[in-house]
Amino acid sequence: MTTKHSRLQQWERTAAPYLTAMSVLFIAVYAVPILWPGIDPVWGRICDGAGLLIWALFGADYVTRFSLADGRRRFVRAHWFDLLVLLLPALRPLRALRLVFALKVLNQRAESWTRGRLAVYVGGATVLLVAVAALAVLDAERGQPGAAIDSYPEALWWGVVTITTVGYGDLAPVTMEGRLVAVAMMIGGIGLLGFVTGSVTSWIVDRVAAGPKPEEITREQLTELLDEMRSLRNEIAELRKPMRGPEVSRAPEG
Known part of the structure; x- marks a missing residue:
């Protein structure tokens, strides 16, 4: 493992909580002027300025990781989406894309939490x-x-x-x-x-599989059941024997 790679990992670990906090703050300052359109213009400018500052810090983090990466071309290819989302929101119609980067940072932290x-x-x-x-x-x-x-x-x-x-x-x-x-x-x-x-779907399948299962019939139980059936059949045959004997002769008519 190279020294640069170690420094990159150390930077990412150190910066992660700060980036998460900045993402939450960025969403907050983005939301305030939208949720309260009648806010004092001074506060509106403060929110806009804070959003731009946080966005600049996001850009500084990308530049720092780029400078610490071993293969810079490989780094750009692996993080092209980050670069795209950092650059495109400079255009006013695409300003909402800044939220995508903030969500991406929060998503990375949420995966570990x-x-x-x-x-x-x-x-x-x-x-x-x-x-x-x-x-x-x-x-x-x-x-x-x-x-x-x-x-x-x-x-x-x-x-x-x-x-x-x-x-x-x-x-x-x-x-x-x-x-x-x-x-x-x-x-x-x-x-x-x-x-x-x-x-x-997986939960339902697991619940069904974990439910009570019918008791399996063993070979011994099957043998006992067959013996009982044979015994019962023999008893029925014994009871039917008198019915099969010679019929009693009728008395002569007078």
Whole structure:
């Protein structure tokens, strides 16, 4: 193991809790101006500034890991999604993609926190995905011409309907950014629901397999049963013998 690789692993272990805290804080400062659109402009600018600062720290973490990697081209190929999500949100219509990076960091930590407890992990991931996607779609849709999603409860309802693939059609995004969020929700919904369905099916099968089983008949029990049947048949034959004897002669008619 090379020295650089050891330093990279040490950096990732050291930075992991700070990145997790920054991800939670980033989602919070992203959500505040969306959930309270009438917030004082000063606080709105503070939230925007904090979001940009945290995003810059995410970028600094990527650059640090890139510099510590053994093969930098291999590192970029292995972490191309991180780089893409870091660069694309510089465009205003793709600003919601910043949430994807924050969710990715939280997901990595959740995998270690809930190791061996898949139900907790999947449940938490589903709730977080719906809540964050609702924020993103509300940010994209509110105030746009023809938009039907204008409040967070409506956005949450849209998120639940979308991730479960029910698709009532009562609420639908009309902007490009909102539709990108919808695509991500659809893909996430298919994966999560497939996992949930498989888990429930496996649980049912395990419960059925663990249930009471009929007692197996041993060879000795089968032999005893056959002997009893033979004995019973012999007894019936003995009882029927008098019925098969010579008939009693009738008395002569007078």
